[in-house]
Each structure stands twice: as C-alpha cells, then as structure tokens.
Amino acid sequence: MRLTQDDWQALALTLRLAGVVTGLLLLVCAPLGWWLARTRCRLAGPLEAVLSLPMVLPPTVLGYYLLVLMAPQGGLGRLFTAAGGAPPAFTFTGLVIGSVIYSLPFVLQPVRNSFAALESEALEAAACLRAAPLDRFFTVAVPMAFPGLLTAAILGFAHTLGEFGVVLMLGGSIPGETRVVSIALYDHVEAMNYGAANSLALRLLGLSFLMLLAVNALKPRPGRRGA
Amino acid sequence: MSLAFSMDVRKGDFQLRAEGDWPLDGVTAIFGPSGCGKSTLLRAIAGLERSPGNHLRLNREIYQDRRHWIPPHRRAVGMVFQRAGLFPHLSVRGNLDYARRRRTPGRESGVDLGELGVTPLLSRRVGELSGGERQRIAMARALLSAPALLLMDEPLAALDEHAKTGFLSLLEQFSRTARVPILLVTHSIEEVARLADRVAVMHGGILQQPVSVAEALGHPRHGMVPPHQARVVLDGVVSGGDVSDGLVRIQTAAGALRVPGAAAQVGTRTRLRIHARDVAIGLGDVPLESALNHLPGTLTSLSDAGPGLNLLQIRCGEAEIPALITLHSVRRLGLQPGQSVTAKFKSAAISPTPQHPKPQGNSQ
Incomplete structure (x- = not known):
C-alpha cells in the first residue's frame, strides 16, 4: 500500500491545484454570488445559466473547447504569448484555468444560496447603523453566511480533486506539472498495476469521506440554537 | 425638528x-x-x-x-x-x-x-x-x-x-x-x-x-376608535399620595385625580387612560357614592354611538373627556350641549396604576 515517489508527487500536485482553484473560486464567487442573490437585473438569469453550463456539459466537451482556446493558435494562447508567457495548454496554469471554470457552478450555487438565505433585517439594520455597502458585506453578510461559504469551498475543493475529463484533455500527464491523482490512477489501471491503483484510490476515497464529514458538521442542526 | x-x-x-x-x-x-x-x-x-x-x-x-x-x-x-x-x-x-x-x-x-x-x-x-x-x-x-x-x-x-x-x-x-x-x-x-x-x-x-x-x-x-372603544388619555404628574389608602394624587389637564397605585415619587410623570364606557355623568349635588373622581365640566357635544347609546364630550379644564351613556340616561337627565355636568369615574377604572417596574435581566 506504499505510494511511489511519482504518486506522492501526483497527490501533492492535486492538492496544490485544488487549493489554488478553491481560493480563486472564492474570490470570484463571493462577490458574484452576493450580486446574483440580491440583484433584480434581467441579465442575472442568463448569466447564471451560462455559468452553470459546466454542470451539465460532458467534461471532455468542456476540456476540448478549453484546449482549442489555450493552444498556441487559440484566443487564450495568443493572449498569453502576447503577454510574454507560454500558451497555457499542458501546463499547471492551464489546469487552474480549466478547473476554475469547471468547478465554478459547484461553488457559486451554494455561495449564492447562502447569501440569499440571509435574514434581510440584519443587513438592513446594519445599513441603518451607518454601515456602508462594502462594510455590510464584510462585517455582516460574510460572517453570517460563513458556514455556507465554507461548505462551498469544500465542495469546490473536492470537485477539483476528482476531476478527470477536463484535466485529461487540457493537461495530459506531465509528472509534476499536470499529472494529477485521477490521471495517475488511470495510468496505473492502463498498465494493469492494480495494487498501485488501489492504494491511490483508497487515499482519495478517505479524503473525500473526510471532506463530506466536514460539510455535514457545518450544516446547522435544528434545535441547537435558534439564529 | x-x-x-x-x-x-x-x-x-x-x-x-x-x-x-x-x-x-x-x-x-x-x-x-x-x-x-x-x-x-x-x-x-x-x-x-x-x-x-x-x-x-x-x-x-x-x-x-x-x-x-x-x-x-x-x-x-x-x-x-x-x-x-x-x-x-x-x-x-x-x-x-x-x-x-x-x-x-x-x-x-x-x-x-x-x-x-x-x-x-x-x-x-x-x-x-x-x-x-x-x-x-x-x-x-x-x-x-x-x-x-x-x-x-x-x-x-x-x-x-x-x-x-x-x-x-x-x-x-x-x-x-x-x-x-x-x-x-x-x-x-x-x-x-x-x-x-x-x-x-x-x-x-x-x-x-x-x-x-x-x-x-x-x-x-x-x-x-369605534365609539365603544373611545377613551381619554391624560398626561399627568404625581403631586402627592395617601399611603394608608394606597392612592396617589395625579395632577392632569382635566384636574386632580386619585388613582390607586404604589407610592410613586412626587413629580413622576405618568399617563392615565380612562375608557368612555367607564365615565358616568352627574348633575347637581352628588349623593354618597363610591366613585372617587368627580370632575366638573361642560358638555360640549353629543353624538350617536350605535343603538341606544350616545357618546358625550365633556370639557374639564384643558382636557376633553368622552363618556359613553345610554340614550335613556341622556333623555332622563335632559342633557344638552353647553350644560354644566360632572364627569365621574371609579379610580379602579383608571389604567394603569402609575408604577413602572424596572425590567429584570432574566425576564422574558
């Protein structure tokens, strides 16, 4: 059940990817979810639908389009080249971009919902106590929605951890750069190395279970305290 | 402001x-x-x-x-x-x-x-x-x-x-x-x-x-308010008390009233409320009776207040006190606007007793 050096590397890379992606997603989804939860703008509905597309799209379809976009001749690829960098296809950066897009709805939805469920009177009371909108967001909305935000972060992390299709299309299997756990697992199975596959799979299973446990612990339980 | x-x-x-x-x-x-x-x-x-x-x-x-x-x-x-x-x-x-x-x-x-x-x-x-x-x-x-x-x-x-x-x-x-x-x-x-x-x-x-x-x-x-809910609100100041009787004297715009209540400090501001249906009207000398508060005033208006009832307004001092009286009594006493009358009401009908308990920390 010991992991090889390569598998440890894949595991570390996966955790780094999931961490970076989760951080970026929170930065994007907190303001976006706040806006979606409160706006009466007509564009909000279509925008939400577009952002939720990754939920229903086959990951390989999404990965394919992203690959086209990130290739040296693609729109994003040219943008990166013009900025003095390398095209993001088959790089860690490319994986981050792909994962952010792929996991976005899984974070945005719970963030949006937990902001929408906030008691409006607390926010209005804050406004009447001279708290400006940004002040209200950080001192009332975020702390009150905190359990929901944390749940969203864990879901985003877990989702990035397990993703396969997008990563396969976008990243290939470059050790230390794009070879994440799910790819490594796939490679083991391809090579009929079931022992190695098993020890990786078990670790992922354990990790996923722990994260679900954390999400459940964050859920408000009825009767513990009336908020 | x-x-x-x-x-x-x-x-x-x-x-x-x-x-x-x-x-x-x-x-x-x-x-x-x-x-x-x-x-x-x-x-x-x-x-x-x-x-x-x-x-x-x-x-x-x-x-x-x-x-x-x-x-x-x-x-x-x-x-x-x-x-x-x-x-x-x-x-x-x-x-x-x-x-x-x-x-x-x-x-x-x-x-x-x-x-x-x-x-x-x-x-x-x-x-x-x-x-x-x-x-x-x-x-x-x-x-x-x-x-x-x-x-x-x-x-x-x-x-x-x-x-x-x-x-x-x-x-x-x-x-x-x-x-x-x-x-x-x-x-x-x-x-x-x-x-x-x-x-x-x-x-x-x-x-x-x-x-x-x-x-x-x-x-x-x-x-x-409908006529049967009409009432007067009198803001007053505690001007004295009678500890043995458990009554306090309250100076209001309508005159001095005696109200049951704990000995409140002289000078305490309080508000009294009296329902029109608790106010009776007297004419001339008042025989012995239990109602403690008798305020002399002038009947200013009578208005219909539903079957068999009239709502009267009596000006007492600076205040106007409504009284809900049966039409029968209005006729029996021959009440007319401008007439001098006495507004009478039981002290016990005055709410509240002028005491304000401090809220306790553990109260609901």
Whole structure:
C-alpha cells in the first residue's frame, strides 16, 4: 500500500491545484454570488445559466473547447504569448484555468444560496447603523453566511480533486506539472498495476469521506440554537 | 425638528399616498390596519425602499428629491424592526459596539443601557436571547448610533403576550423621557394610547394629518376608535399620595385625580387612560357614592354611538373627556350641549396604576 515517489508527487500536485482553484473560486464567487442573490437585473438569469453550463456539459466537451482556446493558435494562447508567457495548454496554469471554470457552478450555487438565505433585517439594520455597502458585506453578510461559504469551498475543493475529463484533455500527464491523482490512477489501471491503483484510490476515497464529514458538521442542526 | 415628505408609491394593487410636514418631538404614531403601507412609509424614510418621485427632508437635510438620493447608511435615522435583526455572529456587546463604532463622530447617544435593561445581557449570545430581550437590544443598538429620528416598525408585533407586556412598559417608560423623536408604526390602539403623543391614521392608503393622541382616541371621527372603544388619555404628574389608602394624587389637564397605585415619587410623570364606557355623568349635588373622581365640566357635544347609546364630550379644564351613556340616561337627565355636568369615574377604572417596574435581566 506504499505510494511511489511519482504518486506522492501526483497527490501533492492535486492538492496544490485544488487549493489554488478553491481560493480563486472564492474570490470570484463571493462577490458574484452576493450580486446574483440580491440583484433584480434581467441579465442575472442568463448569466447564471451560462455559468452553470459546466454542470451539465460532458467534461471532455468542456476540456476540448478549453484546449482549442489555450493552444498556441487559440484566443487564450495568443493572449498569453502576447503577454510574454507560454500558451497555457499542458501546463499547471492551464489546469487552474480549466478547473476554475469547471468547478465554478459547484461553488457559486451554494455561495449564492447562502447569501440569499440571509435574514434581510440584519443587513438592513446594519445599513441603518451607518454601515456602508462594502462594510455590510464584510462585517455582516460574510460572517453570517460563513458556514455556507465554507461548505462551498469544500465542495469546490473536492470537485477539483476528482476531476478527470477536463484535466485529461487540457493537461495530459506531465509528472509534476499536470499529472494529477485521477490521471495517475488511470495510468496505473492502463498498465494493469492494480495494487498501485488501489492504494491511490483508497487515499482519495478517505479524503473525500473526510471532506463530506466536514460539510455535514457545518450544516446547522435544528434545535441547537435558534439564529 | 421636522419631517417633510411627499410620497406616492404604487405596487400592483397597493397604493400609498402620504404628504406632510410634521413637527417631531416625542412619539408620533402611524396607525392603520396591517398591509396598509405604514411600513413602506417608514422604510422609505430610512432609505430601505426607493420609489421615484418621492420627496423627503429631515430637519434641513434633503434625503430624496428629483436630484438627490441619500442611501440609508448616510441618514441620521435609526430603525427598530419587527423582528430585531440582531447580528447572530456577534455577542450582545458586539452588536452594541457595531453601532457605537459607526456613530457620527462628535454625536452623543446618551443611552442609558441600564434603563433599557440591557446591562445584564451584555455577554450573552444572540441565539440565547428571548424575543423581548432581542427587541430591547435592537432598540439600544439603534439608539447607540445617536439617530436624529428613531423609527419603530411594529416593534411589539412579533412578541408573545408576556414579552409584549414587559417591552411595552419599558417603551412607555422610555417614551416619557426620550430625547430622540420617535416615529412608531403600529396597528394596536393600546400601543398608541400608552406610547404616542400624536397619531396619524392611515386610511385606504392615504395618510391623515397627525392629531393629538387624546383627540384621536376620544373622537371616533378620526377613524381610529369605534365609539365603544373611545377613551381619554391624560398626561399627568404625581403631586402627592395617601399611603394608608394606597392612592396617589395625579395632577392632569382635566384636574386632580386619585388613582390607586404604589407610592410613586412626587413629580413622576405618568399617563392615565380612562375608557368612555367607564365615565358616568352627574348633575347637581352628588349623593354618597363610591366613585372617587368627580370632575366638573361642560358638555360640549353629543353624538350617536350605535343603538341606544350616545357618546358625550365633556370639557374639564384643558382636557376633553368622552363618556359613553345610554340614550335613556341622556333623555332622563335632559342633557344638552353647553350644560354644566360632572364627569365621574371609579379610580379602579383608571389604567394603569402609575408604577413602572424596572425590567429584570432574566425576564422574558
């Protein structure tokens, strides 16, 4: 059940990817979810639908389009080249971009919902106590929605951890750069190395279970305290 | 202090028209049935709702007109909501500090946390508070931001009977001494009678001009009380007491009254309420009887008050006292406007006894 050096590397890379992606997603989804939860703008509905597309799209379809976009001749690829960098296809950066897009709805939805469920009177009371909108967001909305935000972060992390299709299309299997756990697992199975596959799979299973446990612990339980 | 406004809000079937330039001091109640737009008016004053075309000015500051819109956090207005709207992630002290820290520099709130019964609750968590405690803290928090006007949107409506009683007497005591003018939205006659100095009645989406609370409660024509609910509200000062009898003497605009009650300090301000149906009329010499309070006055008007009843208005001193009398008695005594009569009522029919128990820290 010991992991090889390569598998440890894949595991570390996966955790780094999931961490970076989760951080970026929170930065994007907190303001976006706040806006979606409160706006009466007509564009909000279509925008939400577009952002939720990754939920229903086959990951390989999404990965394919992203690959086209990130290739040296693609729109994003040219943008990166013009900025003095390398095209993001088959790089860690490319994986981050792909994962952010792929996991976005899984974070945005719970963030949006937990902001929408906030008691409006607390926010209005804050406004009447001279708290400006940004002040209200950080001192009332975020702390009150905190359990929901944390749940969203864990879901985003877990989702990035397990993703396969997008990563396969976008990243290939470059050790230390794009070879994440799910790819490594796939490679083991391809090579009929079931022992190695098993020890990786078990670790992922354990990790996923722990994260679900954390999400459940964050859920408000009825009767513990009336908020 | 004044509040000038002109509002015309339409939302589907709902319509609200309100216009006025009100002087603000003491407690002004806005009275009307549920769903008539009272809360909308209050929320527009706070800046929580925005309808185009409204005009609003508090003192010399324009909050809204064609060109201006001041957002709620820059208005000198405090608000107490029906459900307190406390911050559940902060302690009671944290909630109060939230207001203190954002207070306009240089403004003093002058809040007495002890008087509001908040001091024993400071280290509690919001989730552990009862409904009445929440409202007390919401009120203290709103006052700590040192508003120029305090808005209260049905602050008692969400409380159970027990908590309501406690918070109402706290509000009553507070309103007698409050330095900040209060605009109170309510659908309860009882709350108006106990708390308000003036009341503006909302009728079919239109807000009437405010009248004194005695006027609104004594005359059914203001649309606030039906004749059998008419009553007089008398603000008075304790001028003496008779410990052996358990009575206190209270000087009011209608004359001196004797009321049962614990020995209150001379000089204590209090408010008495007497229902028109508890007032009897006497003519000439009064034979021996139990009713203690006899106020000489002049009968100013008689009006129909339903089958077999008349509502009389008797001017006693500076006050007008309504009396609900059977038509039979009116004829028997030959009562006419302009006649000198005596308004009589039992001390026991006067509410309340002028004592204001301090709220206890652990009360509901």
